[in-house]
Amino acid sequence: MKANCWFGKHDVRLCEVPEPQLLSPRDAIVRVTLTSICGSDLHLYDGHVPSMQEGDVLGHEFMGEVVSVGSAVENLRPGDRVVVPFAISCGRCFYCRRELWSLCDNSNPGYSHMLGGYAGGQAEMVRVPFADAGPLKIPAGLRDEQVLFLSDVLPTGYMAAENCQIQQGDVVAVWGCGPVGQFAIRSARLLRAERVIAIDREPARLSMAAAAGADVIDFSAEHVTERLTEMTGGRGPDACIDCVGLEAYGRSPDALYDRARTTLMLATDRPTALRQAVKACRKGGVVSIAGVYGGFVDKLPLGAAFAKGLTFKMGQTHVQRYLRPLLKRIEDGTIDPTFVITHRVPLEFAPEAFDMFKHKRDGCVKIVLTP
Amino acid sequence: MTPIEDASDAEDVGAGDAFHAGPEVNVGGFERGASLTVGMALLALALSQRRARGAFALSLLGAYLSWRGATGHCALYEALDTGSAEDEEEGRLAAGAHDDVSIEAAATIARPPEEVYGFFRRLENAPRFMAFIEAVQVIDATRSRWVARTPTGQILDWKAEIIEDRPGELIAWRSDPGALVHHAGAVRFRPAPGGRGTEVRLDVEYDPPGSALGRTVARLFGSATEYRVEEDLRRLKQLLEAGETATTRGQPRCPASVPPA
Numbered sequence: 001m002k003a004n005c006w007f008g009k010h011d012v013r014l015c016e017v018p019e020p021q022l023l024s025p026r027d028a029i030v031r032v033t034l035t036s037i038c039g040s041d042l043h044l045y046d047g048h049v050p051s052m053q054e055g056d057v058l059g060h061e062f063m064g065e066v067v068s069v070g071s072a073v074e075n076l077r078p079g080d081r082v083v084v085p086f087a088i089s090c091g092r093c094f095y096c097r098r099e100l101w102s103l104c105d106n107s108n109p110g111y112s113h114m115l116g117g118y119a120g121g122q123a124e125m126v127r128v129p130f131a132d133a134g135p136l137k138i139p140a141g142l143r144d145e146q147v148l149f150l151s152d153v154l155p156t157g158y159m160a161a162e163n164c165q166i167q168q169g170d171v172v173a174v175w176g177c178g179p180v181g182q183f184a185i186r187s188a189r190l191l192r193a194e195r196v197i198a199i200d201r202e203p204a205r206l207s208m209a210a211a212a213g214a215d216v217i218d219f220s221a222e223h224v225t226e227r228l229t230e231m232t233g234g235r236g237p238d239a240c241i242d243c244v245g246l247e248a249y250g251r252s253p254d255a256l257y258d259r260a261r262t263t264l265m266l267a268t269d270r271p272t273a274l275r276q277a278v279k280a281c282r283k284g285g286v287v288s289i290a291g292v293y294g295g296f297v298d299k300l301p302l303g304a305a306f307a308k309g310l311t312f313k314m315g316q317t318h319v320q321r322y323l324r325p326l327l328k329r330i331e332d333g334t335i336d337p338t339f340v341i342t343h344r345v346p347l348e349f350a351p352e353a354f355d356m357f358k359h360k361r362d363g364c365v366k367i368v369l370t371p
Numbered sequence: 372m373t374p375i376e377d378a379s380d381a382e383d384v385g386a387g388d389a390f391h392a393g394p395e396v397n398v399g400g401f402e403r404g405a406s407l408t409v410g411m412a413l414l415a416l417a418l419s420q421r422r423a424r425g426a427f428a429l430s431l432l433g434a435y436l437s438w439r440g441a442t443g444h445c446a447l448y449e450a451l452d453t454g455s456a457e458d459e460e461e462g463r464l465a466a467g468a469h470d471d472v473s474i475e476a477a478a479t480i481a482r483p484p485e486e487v488y489g490f491f492r493r494l495e496n497a498p499r500f501m502a503f504i505e506a507v508q509v510i511d512a513t514r515s516r517w518v519a520r521t522p523t524g525q526i527l528d529w530k531a532e533i534i535e536d537r538p539g540e541l542i543a544w545r546s547d548p549g550a551l552v553h554h555a556g557a558v559r560f561r562p563a564p565g566g567r568g569t570e571v572r573l574d575v576e577y578d579p580p581g582s583a584l585g586r587t588v589a590r591l592f593g594s595a596t597e598y599r600v601e602e603d604l605r606r607l608k609q610l611l612e613a614g615e616t617a618t619t620r621g622q623p624r625c626p627a628s629v630p631p632a
Contacts, residue, residue: 055624
């Protein structure tokens with residue numbers, strides 16, 4: 001079968017690989033009908049995540065049709081249409097039982113070999129571990145594109161907003177208007193934020209955010225924290241969501257400092273967005289981190305965070321917790337996640353698609369791949 | 372406390388205090404020479420210093436290093452319970468557990484102690500979670516035969532005996548004296564607070580085969596062994612909680628260095 005495989009920094013290739021087999025009793029094999037490229041795939045693409053191996057099959061956002069199931073899987077049958085959460089979770093340990101699915105003791109998200117090393121879903125077929133605990137059956141009548149993002153970016157944006165514990169009158173600022181940021185913006189509105197302020201520099205992303213009713217700040221043209229203070233009557237946002245993570249981009253002195261440090265391998269992460277979030281957030285507010293961090297950050301203003309009594313909420317998304325509630329919102333029409341899709345490409349062109357997504361060419365926000 | 376701990380504690384006391392009246396030689400021959408030389412050099416340097424404070428500090432350090440080299444005793448090594456001197460064989464025997472490599476690992480398993488104990492006590496289950504164990508054959512109520520494959524592919528086999536068995540609490544065992552790697556171990560099961568299952572703690576002590584060099588190497592690789600034992604416990608946890616061990620062996624991947632399709 002065909003699969004999109006990682007070979008090194010900025011080097012992914014479409015390869016012919018063997019079809020996956022059932023390896024454990026709780027496995028299922030799924031024929032992928034739709035998959036996509038996630039911003040966190042770009043961290044792998046940019047070589048920011050250690051312990052990747054040449055030939056690894058990429059992809060953690062996918063859905064498809066069940067082909068076969070292991071002896072211990074009783075809730076799925078061949079022919080079922082399923083969305084598969086990116087977090088691989090056993091469903092039985094201390095963490096899974098407390099709905100902290102992404103912290104499962106007995107598995108990992110599989111993101112690089114350090115975290116499990118499971119072969120991914122940018123392929124024609126994929127093996128799904130713990131298939132009795134993760135995948136969500138999709139009722140007929142919903143298109144693949146409507147439900148695909150339940151696998152990651154939709155719940156990730158939703159959890160980022162939920163973590164803000166939004167109260168009446170709250171202003172929520174969102175750094176990064178990629179797909180996760182877009183869903184965070186809409187989720188914050190859904191959770192009754194008074195106002196959402198979106199920060200990015202890509203025109204396509206900013207106009208998508210504006211379409212959801214957000215006020216926007218183009219950080220390449222304006223000073224973010226000054227503008228935020230001004231927009232919130234000097235209070236600062238009640239909650240700040242970082243949907244950027246370790247590869248932040250900026251031209252401010254601290255951003256250039258971070259770039260120099262990471263280039264010289266003196267630091268692993270560039271927390272430019274996170275620093276601004278801490279600086280901007282009002283006293284007693286919440287900083288919610290959805291963007292991925294991988295290692296050590298430098299010059300994080302913890303003193304300011306302490307003085308202001310900020311609450312930090314972060315971590316990989318507990319996808320399984322949100323599957324059913326969000327599916328319901330999709331079914332009743334409150335959420336239509338398809339608006340983020342800007343490009344539809346056959347799986348064969350995955351390497352070109354990575355390059356386009358990386359450089360945000362052609363107004364690229366989200367690419368879906370069809371095997 | 373298990374018989375194993377009791378024994379090693381007793382031996383440690385004997386070796387450490389009773390048999391040594393004067394300062395113990397705990398610095399190796401080469402290091403003693405180096406210590407003396409550097410110490411004398413520092414003393415000489417101290418004499419040529421103009422600033423009094425610097426000269427005083429240098430002379431103190433020089434004097435200490437010279438004394439350390441001359442007597443072969445290092446207070447720092449003593450405080451850290453270590454040293455660079457090779458133990459005499461008799462000293463080693465007296466010290467007993469002192470030269471053994473000991474490994475500890477712990478895990479909390481979300482199953483009741485009786486169940487975890489029961490699974491562990493069925494020794495035939497060992498190959499399902501112990502990476503290097505190929506097979507276990509139960510001989511009678513307390514004795515069993517174990518077959519292991521080392522990372523280098525060597526097959527080892529030995530007999531072991533359960534020396535203490537408290538259902539739901541503890542299993543302690545030791546290998547028969549004939550074993551190439553003589554070892555003893557205990558696994559304890561304790562209820563975790565708040566209904567979190569069972570805290571499993573594994574302690575293994577073994578006497579690495581071969582020379583002093585072999586022991587040093589074994590100690591160096593002790594942490595690697597500890598990691599393997601921790602992995603074994605993790606697999607035990609996976610089996611009992613998730614019903615299977617996580618694996619990616621046999622999954623598709625692109626053979627490296629293949630040109631794009």
